[in-house]
Amino acid sequence: MAKKKRPQSGVRLTRQRLVDGVAGPDGARIRLARPEEGPRVGELLKLATDEIEQAHIDGVAAGKCGTWLLDGLAGHDRAMTEQLVRAAYGGKLQEGALSLSLPLVAQDRDGELVGALLALPPGTVVQTVQQAGYEQHALLAMLKYAKIKGLAVAEAARGRGMGAALLKRCAQLYWQLDFMLLFGEFEVERALGSFYARQGFTVLEPGESTDVGFLLTGRPISLGAGPGEQLFFRWKKS
Known part of the structure; x- marks a missing residue:
């Protein structure tokens, strides 16, 4: 009997691998969402949260999401920083946020999209840092912190490790690009606390918060979840 091929675990992400996909569980591929997949990505993400904005789905459909992240993976070390600064001074910071967002999908062996993840710059953190008087640090936060806005797997594909695989590749990409914090x-x-804990995240109790600002501003900035929600977060290992 032939041995079952195991998903690749130690592969380093490159621009091409993110576009083409890397092996996931049960013959799936984990990759960047394609423009024509925008509507399906939206359908999947809405299984997880009602807070997915249409602008994010439209950004996927227009091919605007993740473009700066791809540049970073291609080895253009200063590309993200330079493009973000130009966007800020040009009044196009929202467009820049789309370019730093990450829409990942899980495509099963039959070619069907069965899972989706959307990560993006954390607007709340950026705004908090700005209000504290650290304008430049607010831009830096967009290149160091990322928020998982939504993670969902179609009901028929649950229990096969798709969600864990999407999270794994999401974290891998941001760590390779020297981000410091991933949260949601x-x-x-x-x-979902036990699920995120198994993926290496710290899960706080409702009402609890954590300090995320000291490394950026030299002063504490608290991050917590909204009413009826729990925060999960993971720092990059040094």
Whole structure:
């Protein structure tokens, strides 16, 4: 009997691998979402949260999401910083945020999209740093912190490790690009704490917060979840 091929685990992400996909569980591929997949990505993400903005789905459909991240993976070390500064001074910071967002999909062996993840710059953190009087640090936060806005797997594909595979590749990409913090929130009633804990995240109790600002500003900045939600986060290992 032929041995079952195991998904690649130690592969380093490159621009081409992110576009083409890397091996996931049960013959799936984990890759960047394609423009024509925008509507399906939106359908999947709405299984996880009602807070997915249409601008994000439109950004996927227009091919605007993740473009600066791809440049970073291609080895253009200063590309993200320079493009973000130009966007800020040109009044196009929202467009820049789309370019730093990450829409990942899990495509099964039959070619169907069965999972999706969307990560993006954390607007709340950026705004908090700006209000504290650290304008330049706010831009830096967009290149050091990322928020998982939504993670969902189609019901028929659950229990096969798709969600864990999407999270793994999301974290790998941001760590390769020298981001420091990956975080998100989930509704308490969904009881996802044990899932995120198994993926290496710290999960806080409802109402708890954590300090995320000292490394950027030299002063504490608190990050917590909204009412009825729990925060999960993971720092890059030094």
